[in-house]
Amino acid sequence: MDKITRIGVDLAKNVIQLHGVDSMGRVVIRKAISRQKFLEWFANLAPCLVAMEACSAAHYWARKLSALGHEVRLIAPQFAAPYRKGGKHVKNDRLDAEAICEAAGRPHMRFVPVKTADQQNVLVVHRMRSGFVEERTALINRLRGELVEFGVFLPQGIDAFRAHFVTALENGSNELNGVARTALLQGWNHIQALDRQITWCDAQIAAQVKHDNNAQRAMAVIGIGPLTASAAVATVGDARLFKNGRQFAAWLGTVPKQASSGGKTRLGRITKQGNTYLRTLLFQGARSAVASAHRRNDRLSRWIVQLQARVGWYRTLVAVANKHARILWAILARGERFNPSYAPTRPGAAGPRTATA
Template sequence: MNEITRVGVDLAKSVIQVYAVNGAGLRVTGRALRRDKFLAWCVQLPAGCLVAMEASSSAHHWGRKLLALGLDARIIAAQHVLPYRLQGRSGKNDANDAAAICEAASRPQMHFVPIKSVEQQSMLCIHRLREGFKAERTACINRIRGLLAEFGVVFAQSPEALRQALPDAMEDATNEMSGMVRQALQMAYEHWQELDAHMHQCDERIAAHGKASEQVRQAEQLLGVGPVTASAVVATVGDFKQFKNAAQFGAWLGLTPRQNSSGGKNNLGRITKRGDSYLRTLLIQGAKSIVLTAHKRDDPISRWAQALRERSGWQKAVVALANKNARILWAVFARGRAFDAHHVSTKPAGAIAVVIAA
């Protein structure tokens, strides 16, 4: 065990596969461990040993446990592990995956996933539940509309219009609905109300996060960043200094264009959509509201968004504003600067000198 310098771990529910190598990169051991035996095996590793895992539902939990043991725990995104599996896609199993993770962790330019704290994951649980309740509520509303349409009862598309008209429709004896249908609709309506209550509880938790966190309040100052987006950004990212610049943060969110460039010719396509889809969606939804109402404001960002919309269309303007907000968030938190909606960026003095010399 003292010879081991790097370990690749393939996590699972019951059995955890490990693959360990020494300083020369030669295999020392590879074995399967029961879940309750994994930490006892890790205790025997030398202090500071690199233990790499693939990103999964329990990776952050194990990462925190391994850090507490004095080990160098790292998490690698799944798409970065696949190229290092020697057997390719056709040779996927736990042992090969652990070996690929161990090899991927040795690359000097590998990007690792920061291990989230308990507080971060606790807040993200609220966001995930809220998204689940929201999707379930939409499905419930559509289900009610479909049942009503079977009996010729149709209302406006607005959920509020349906909410107001549904009780009267269930009591209306002139329509074709039988007693069995009315009971079914009553159950669906109660389920809808229950989901609304759950959503309200999640919103209260998110609002409490904003009151308790200075970072959340700073993020809310940006145009197009509301309480939900601000809370999600802070809970997801944590330390913004893990990104060396604002462009890297925007690329991490998947808001930069795909590249198919070769021979000095740059070909840019649609955005990559990498990273956290929930966070990217929130930023884009917030940017939509700002772009659509930019003509009503006179700050530099709104004028820029309006000019871009007229020049390139509102969809490109929305994505560009979402990317700009991501960059501003990085600047606010990584550099410790307050957000100023009327700030006008200038080129550094060194860059201006280079341009003049050229």
């Protein structure tokens, strides 16, 4: 059998499809292998380039294959799909593995950095917290909806709900009977349990951030707290893989879509591509920065105030989130420190490097 130089792997829960080629691009192997024999098969193979889609368990398998001496590259699914024969109308595991193998051989293909176990351990806490928050929001909406059926209308907002729910439940003038009140009370107890879970996750994230220098520098940015700083460091890993802050912001989906042609630039809404969780945290931080900008007098805050007066609240949020993304890249990739009064200097001018604002 000719020497395999590149293998495309289509991951699955139980049966994994392989597609290998030699240095000339000729197909050497096509086979399906069980999950239990996956590592054993690669352990008996000479080191080569292994490409996989960045999906569930991909980072785990990438770490294991790297330990065996293979070069592992993870590809975003949307980048591998165009190489699948038959396009979006024909799809199976063999074609997917072939498309992944072909995409990995393109000279200008972009790859997803492999996360370490420590990064994924931190992200577990973030994902659990996010799930608890979603569950709490859904439960509050459910309880509010049930009360509406009996003419009990609570004000919007989680704080207002907490302040009025128990009082509404104890009000004997409504039509709720004892069983319904008990059922709603069970929901209230569940909300309090979720609050404790969220508080525990926040404490774990805060403790982790205290021992992370990158996260500490990121928290100096106005509007970025422990949650965003921890998520950014754990999600991005090595920010030097991005060429510049603009590329990092595009990866997060904080830049406008383009429909440009014939030398004419047409920009639309932001793409909202990339990591949804981290982008959401950046927008929440941007809200805080914009709301408090008028109370500060640094260069960045003055820019925010002027921008809001010119383009309005929502466009300013997008601009500030984009600005924060670029500052984060400078902090994580170059080890710079945030300076809200930073002013660009002339090319070649000497001086300490600080994160641009």
